[in-house]
Amino acid sequence: MTRELMLLRHGKSDWSQQVEDFKRPLKDRGKRGAQRMGVWLLQQRLQPDYVISSPAERAIITAQKTIKAMGGDAQAIKEERRVYAANVDELLQVLAEVPADSKRVMLVGHNPGLELLAEFLEGERIPLPSDGKLIPTATLVLIEMPDDWSDLKAGDGKLLSIVRPSSMDKKFPYPDEHGTEMRDRPAYYYKQSSVIPYRVVDDKVEIMVVMSSKRKHWVLPKGISEPALSLQESAAKEALEEAGIEGEVAEEPIGSYSYEKWGAECTVDVFPMRVTRELSEKEWEENHRGREWLSPKQAIKRVKQAELKPMIQALARVLKK
Template structure:
């Protein structure tokens, strides 16, 4: 019998501040992007499933939609199963038993604690629990291999091959930043954050590794149509650098660079950083981030106009 693969994907990070009841709680943007990255990773690893089963809760639906888009799997192939919402192991096994017999690779999208209990039930041997106590945090994907038929899943019948978190997946797999076909005009309007802090009166600037780790940059991205330049910049600071703080109301300046056959225009907003989020909450924690003296940070970035903006910030902050 040909071996089978089970992909277990937990829904992305959801929004607890909406006031919606649990079933209707939506994803936050970080949850959508994390789910999209996992779908892109699945495609890159040539693990695209033959069948997808998903909980009908809003956050699971949105996770499935984002992952399937990145994998190139049409939503018409998804089996939306009410049994998967807050499901115990028994219901998860029952849903898997209803998979097409011809499916050799199946992905199930759902919720904890049921998904972690399913992995523990199927895995042969003891699972090593990470230091943060989470076997399957939000947007994480477990890969299990087995031989048994979907209707005959018994305790210990599978081997846990890997658990992959979105922070371990390189950003350049995300499809949003590398559009297929003609590039929309709005992609050329971007915003960035110049993160800074003062330690014993000394100004420090944060720089982060680029997506491919080949140079040093500041948090930057396409201005999303529904956000202002300033709000979009704050979003990039949290996702790319894992920092929050006070953003200036107006940009300190702009710089341009060439991409996609055109010129991107970037508005740069200073941010006095007040918080660095924990590693497991930082969407792009695979990147390196460094706090540097302003002159050192200036020397590490490529864009001449951005270097001038660092000088301008140093003069401004020095007068406070």
């Protein structure tokens, strides 16, 4: 037996929202549980080399949060519709299609399917803990597996461990998985990037500003730096999501600033971005925000973050030369 299978149940979901089951979101508690599991896997050097997830909202977000927390690429997650509401036979078929060279596979899904699969592979009923829950939310089951998954039979696996996020520290090590400082969020949350979107029309510089997600004030696109992306790539991703724009992000930042959030200091590198494409309102998923092209002087007045104002001014001076 040289392969491993990790079964991860989705995090705690939010039943307060009146949505269909497939679209039910995670509670904050569910997100943190997934992230704690990701950090634990990184600390144990148990990162998967192949990840499959149900596309249901609560499952795919669990998968993404877990993978990012271990420094992985969430874009590599394979969404598989058959995992949603699957029985054992359907899950076995999904596993049979996993590339044979994948040695450690993570399957993110739902109960009762995951519990039934775990017991099928073990070949017998797995004793329940004192709370009567075999795989509660955001819990990981690690199973030793044979090389060939094409025709798995009952008892082909060997249960190695069942790990719950409730057994872990509620905070996250900083600046990496070995850090002794503990923070409210995973370490990568505290390094962020932003863009100053610009264009030149009739020799005049224009800056795009967007409304904050709750439409309380004007901002520039900004977000957490994705572990698998560079600061520039992360900034471009935020610009596409928050402002519905694409373009060329400069190699070097024009400045940086810090602000307090999640119990510590976040650092933001700010990059100029020449806008080359503006998505239509229909294409732009976050079009509820609103966006506007302004002169640098108007943009300086609009944006709330004081540290951005001199950066906008400096960029305008450079572009006018």
